[in-house]
Amino acid sequence: MSREGVDHALKKLRDERDRIAASLLELDRHQGSRLLEGARLTGETWRRWDGAQARLATLWRLFDAYQRVLDAAGELRDRSSRPDAATLTELSGMLSGFSVELPDGEIPLEHRTLLGPQERRITLDEAVAMMSDAYEFVAGEIAAADAAWTALLQPLERAEEGWRETARLAHSLDGTRHPELDRVGRELTALGRIVRTDPLSLVKDGRPDTVRLDRVCAILTSLGDELAGVARMREDYEELVVRVTASIEEVEETERRAHDAHATALAKIQSPNLPEPSRGLGTALRDRLAALERLREAGRWVEMAGRFAELERAADDALERASGDLRLSAGLLDRRGELRGRLEAYRAKAGRLGLVEDEQLTALYGEAREVLWTAPCDLRRATTVLAEYQRAIRACESETGNRR
Incomplete structure (x- = not known):
């Protein structure tokens, strides 16, 4: 290499060294690197960081060997402003030859033989390539952990x-x-x-x-x-107790009305086939509320919250059950009232048509009224007679229209 070539190579390599040093220091200061060094690692992370640390240690040793070559070349070049041919030859060997001694165990595969490595030195460019590979590997492990x-x-x-x-x-x-x-x-x-x-x-x-x-x-x-x-x-416990108590009272009132309607239906409807209404729904709910009060006094709020929610659901279910009982009994009585109303409506219609004195209609009306106003009432018979009364009125109405 010429003197100018040596100076150019030295400047390029020193700039490269400074960039490598800055990258290595930045890698050391990286948050992920500090976390890895400070943590008590286990498992997969320990295995990978252990391998990365080994590569990082080799990288630093290789950088040290690389830097020593550059320092020696710089010192040799600085001894004379106009180095002789022997000095230029030596500098050329340092800057482009196999001048960097590899750290132990880092002989590239291509330099190994069956009997062991024959060459323990590489060029500065090869050192940079090896350091780049190691840097990328270590940086990748640090970035993954981070x-x-x-x-x-x-x-x-x-x-x-x-x-x-x-x-x-x-x-x-x-x-x-x-x-x-x-x-x-x-x-x-x-x-x-x-x-x-x-x-x-x-x-x-x-x-x-x-x-x-x-x-x-x-x-x-x-x-x-x-x-x-x-x-x-x-x-909000006091307000909640007031609310659930009101629900229980509604259950009790509905339960009472269901029993009253059941008794009335048994007395006034023939063969109602009604099941016995539920009993004690409200009482059972009040017992559960009293048990909740004992949990409150013991300060067992978490357990009580679950029990309270169950009580609210039970109150809703009980109200639905009592309401169903009430609907069954009241429905029969309502059906009797509906049939009575329809009978009187048909009778009024017969009056408007001038059919009040018709013997057939009078007999049918009397039969239907007797069934509907007699206790116990036979709803099936009443429904049949009312239907006959309605058909008879329609038939008479049709005949009257034809005569006109």
């Missing part, structure tokens, strides 16, 4: 804080442990250990897998909402 932590750590910490708040709320409500909350806490602890020590084990197809964490967060949110509802129930 991406996993970025995606998982913040949601994990929010979930852990949410669990602590929910646990405090649960304790304030009944002072006892909440089994489901404890289970979620154990799951969160186990997941937290994995996220903090082995985040790469949660990476699938190049992306952090948050399914397990999302499931825990969803359960925790549900528990938090449930306990918040319990807290609101504790605050």
Whole structure:
């Protein structure tokens, strides 16, 4: 190499060295690198970081060997402003020949033989290529771990804080442990250990897998909402008791009316085929309300919230059942009233048609009225006679029209 060629090569290589040094220092200062160095790693992440650290250590040793060659070449060049041919030859060998001694164990495969490596030196360009490969590998492992932590750590910490708040709320409500909350806490602890020590084990197809964490967060949110509802129930307990008491009273009143209607139907309707109405629905509900009061006095709000919701559903079911009993009995009486109303309406129609004195219609009317106003009333017979009365009126009406 000429003197100008040596100077140009030295300048280019020094610029390259400075960029390499800056990249290596930036890699050391990277957040992911600091996290990996400070964490107690396990599993997949430990295995990969252990391999990356080995490559990184070799990279630094290779950079040191690379830099020593450049420093030696610079010192040799600085000894004379006009180096002689021997010096230029030596400089040419340092800058473009096999001048960089490889760290132990880093002999490239192409330089190895069956009996072992025959060459332990590489060129500066080859050293840069090897350092680039190692840098890309280490940077890729650091970036993968950092991406996993970025995606998982913040949601994990929010979930852990949410669990602590929910646990405090649960304790304030009944002072006892909440089994489901404890289970979620154990799951969160186990997941937290994995996220903090082995985040790469949660990476699938190049992306952090948050399914397990999302499931825990969803359960925790549900528990938090449930306990918040319990807290609101504790605050509004008196109003809720008033409301459920009113529901129980409505059940009792409907139950009483159903029994009255049943007794009336038995007395006034022939062969009603009615089942016996339910009994004691309101009493059973009041017993359950009294049991809830004992839970309140014991401060067992979480348990009481579930029981209270069950009581409200039971009150709704009881009201529907009592109302159904009432509809069955009242329906028969209503049917009798409907038939009576229709009979009088048909009689009024017969009067408007001038058919009041018709013997057939008079007989049918009398028969229908006797059935409907006699207790117990035979609703089937009454329905049949009323239908005959209606057909007779229509027939007479048709004959009158034809004569006209």
